Amino acid sequence: MKNKILLAAINARFTHTNLALRYLRNHVADLDYSCELQEFTIKQFPKEILKNIFRAKPDIVAFSVYIWNTDICKILLTEIKKILPDIKIVLGGPEVSYNAEKWLMQYDSIDWIICGHGETGFRYLLENDLSVSDKIVKINNPNFNHIPFPYSAEDFPEIQNKYLYFESSRGCPFKCSYCLSSRSDQYLEYKDIKQVKEELTWIIEQKPKIVKFVDRTFNADKIFAREIWKFLIENKPETKFHFEVHPALMENEDFELLSTSPIDQMQFEIGIQSTNPVTLKAINRNQNWSKSKKNIHKLISLQKFHVHVDLIAGLPFEDLTSLKQSFNDIISLGADHFQMGFLKVLPGTEMAECKTEYNLQFTENAPYEIISNRWLSYEEILRLHIIETLVDSIYNSGKFEFTYRTLNTCFSDPFTFFNKVAEYVETLNIGENIKGWEKTGEMLLGFTTLHFPESLDLIRDSLCWDWCEIAGSHFYPPFLKQLDSINWKKAGNKYFQQYKSNGFIRINEMKLSLNSVKKSIFFLPSSSEFCQMYNFKKSIYAFAPNNNKKVVIPINVDI
Numbered sequence: 001m002k003n004k005i006l007l008a009a010i011n012a013r014f015t016h017t018n019l020a021l022r023y024l025r026n027h028v029a030d031l032d033y034s035c036e037l038q039e040f041t042i043k044q045f046p047k048e049i050l051k052n053i054f055r056a057k058p059d060i061v062a063f064s065v066y067i068w069n070t071d072i073c074k075i076l077l078t079e080i081k082k083i084l085p086d087i088k089i090v091l092g093g094p095e096v097s098y099n100a101e102k103w104l105m106q107y108d109s110i111d112w113i114i115c116g117h118g119e120t121g122f123r124y125l126l127e128n129d130l131s132v133s134d135k136i137v138k139i140n141n142p143n144f145n146h147i148p149f150p151y152s153a154e155d156f157p158e159i160q161n162k163y164l165y166f167e168s169s170r171g172c173p174f175k176c177s178y179c180l181s182s183r184s185d186q187y188l189e190y191k192d193i194k195q196v197k198e199e200l201t202w203i204i205e206q207k208p209k210i211v212k213f214v215d216r217t218f219n220a221d222k223i224f225a226r227e228i229w230k231f232l233i234e235n236k237p238e239t240k241f242h243f244e245v246h247p248a249l250m251e252n253e254d255f256e257l258l259s260t261s262p263i264d265q266m267q268f269e270i271g272i273q274s275t276n277p278v279t280l281k282a283i284n285r286n287q288n289w290s291k292s293k294k295n296i297h298k299l300i301s302l303q304k305f306h307v308h309v310d311l312i313a314g315l316p317f318e319d320l321t322s323l324k325q326s327f328n329d330i331i332s333l334g335a336d337h338f339q340m341g342f343l344k345v346l347p348g349t350e351m352a353e354c355k356t357e358y359n360l361q362f363t364e365n366a367p368y369e370i371i372s373n374r375w376l377s378y379e380e381i382l383r384l385h386i387i388e389t390l391v392d393s394i395y396n397s398g399k400f401e402f403t404y405r406t407l408n409t410c411f412s413d414p415f416t417f418f419n420k421v422a423e424y425v426e427t428l429n430i431g432e433n434i435k436g437w438e439k440t441g442e443m444l445l446g447f448t449t450l451h452f453p454e455s456l457d458l459i460r461d462s463l464c465w466d467w468c469e470i471a472g473s474h475f476y477p478p479f480l481k482q483l484d485s486i487n488w489k490k491a492g493n494k495y496f497q498q499y500k501s502n503g504f505i506r507i508n509e510m511k512l513s514l515n516s517v518k519k520s521i522f523f524l525p526s527s528s529e530f531c532q533m534y535n536f537k538k539s540i541y542a543f544a545p546n547n548n549k550k551v552v553i554p555i556n557v558d559i
Contacts, residue, residue: 120140525538
């Protein structure tokens with residue numbers, strides 16, 4: 001009977017898939033072992049994962065360890081051999097590759113740790129019938145072209161609606177000091193473009209929802225990147241593709257090509273991290289901010305792609321004044337998503353070697369997140385965490401568009417706005433528990449009442465408009481309750497009746513169902529300043545659900 005291998009993936013979310021273990025599975029498929037892949041999430045209880053491992057009765061279990069699943073892996077390491085005493089445990093992944101000795105000292109249940117890219121090391125273990133005496137296995141992979149394609153027909157349709165991860169290259173040409181890809185052993189290598197196209201063709205045929213290229217800098221080789229973009233544009237797949245790009249490397253030829261792409265076929269993530277030249281030099285990150293800014297604007301102006309931009313708080317030489325400038329520079333780009341993350345001081349990086357020089361204080365265990373440094377105090381980091389939550393709730397959600405724009409006019413810049421709101425949130429003693437539209441909206445109204453009472457009607461109108469855009473019912477939340485909303489609805493319904501025809505409301509070249517009109521929510525601005533600011537008439541507006549979106553219809557009646 002073949003020895004059985006269980007490849008146990010513990011993902012951050014249910015919608016994620018594990019690429020590394022699929023590489024291992026296919027790289028040893030010709031050997032005399034049977035492989036089973038099971039995927040779990042960090043939301044599951046360890047005892048549930050343990051039960052599944054026990055039921056599988058494997059001879060070998062392999063985990064790919066990352067900062068998001070380290071804690072749960074450590075729990076499993078202490079328990080697995082209590083229920084399966086003869087099992088062999090193999091670890092790999094970035095979290096164990098650069099401090100393997102420490103893991104072996106802490107957990108005697110570990111049989112082997114494979115460092116670096118693990119395909120060849122894992123195969124070496126199996127080819128030698130697990131008789132390898134050295135518990136730390138370090139074996140270089142062959143050229144990336146010789147690593148088998150990670151997916152197979154058995155993966156579908158189970159993962160069709162999840163994130164699929166794909167590599168057309170490994171390594172990175174840049175040497176950012178906080179990133180493991182900056183290490184000398186993470187050299188850049190590409191798959192043959194013909195092979196990439198063949199693999200993408202197979203993936204497209206499976207019709208997954210989204211494919212995320214995990215190439216560290218996808219457009220490091222401009223010609224290679226254009227070949228893939230051109231291939232996708234010409235094939236018009238139903239699948240969406242995600243790329244992480246360096247904006248300063250983009251040229252007019254890229255924008256001309258991307259302008260021919262179907263809308264929403266691709267999305268782009270751009271790691272800016274800081275706009276402070278001293279900080280960028282300290283972290284070995286080459287960036288021409290002027291060119292990057294210009295190119296990001298070009299990409300956004302195409303109005304075809306979701307664009308995601310990143311900032312990292314806690315980098316060297318970035319105090320609160322500098323961070324404020326970087327924050328304002330990046331959020332003012334107008335990208336769809338602005339992620340303010342925090343420095344992770346990963347073992348094995350140059351940044352970790354600078355912890356004394358920079359007085360880096362960070363969490364002892366994963367995710368090794370910054371607590372303070374020479375330039376930012378712990379108090380300031382705490383404030384920045386609240387700002388991070390506010391950016392997600394107010395800006396990234398897209399559900400406070402008018403409120404954000406209106407309140408922003410009361411401040412000199414976006415950071416000052418978010419910082420002032422964060423200061424108010426601290427007085428409420430609710431921590432970072434400000435997620436959800438109603439909770440955030442009520443907080444913003446309270447903030448306005450305290451700091452801008454003269455603008456209360458203006459902000460209330462902005463909140464009402466935003467609510468009407470996203471509301472799933474025709475009611476207002478209690479803190480926005482409109483006493484005249486019943487009269488608005490009566491006036492609106494009466495107005496719609498004159499456009500009734502064959503069971504539908506036909507108005508402004510639109511065809512609305514009677515049920516859609518019934519579910520409409522109505523709004524009449526109370527502030528003339530709101531109408532002037534957004535060039536609206538002083539009239540009732542109907543927000544009607546239509547084909548999974550809201551249409552806004554001015555109701556021309558006397559009020």
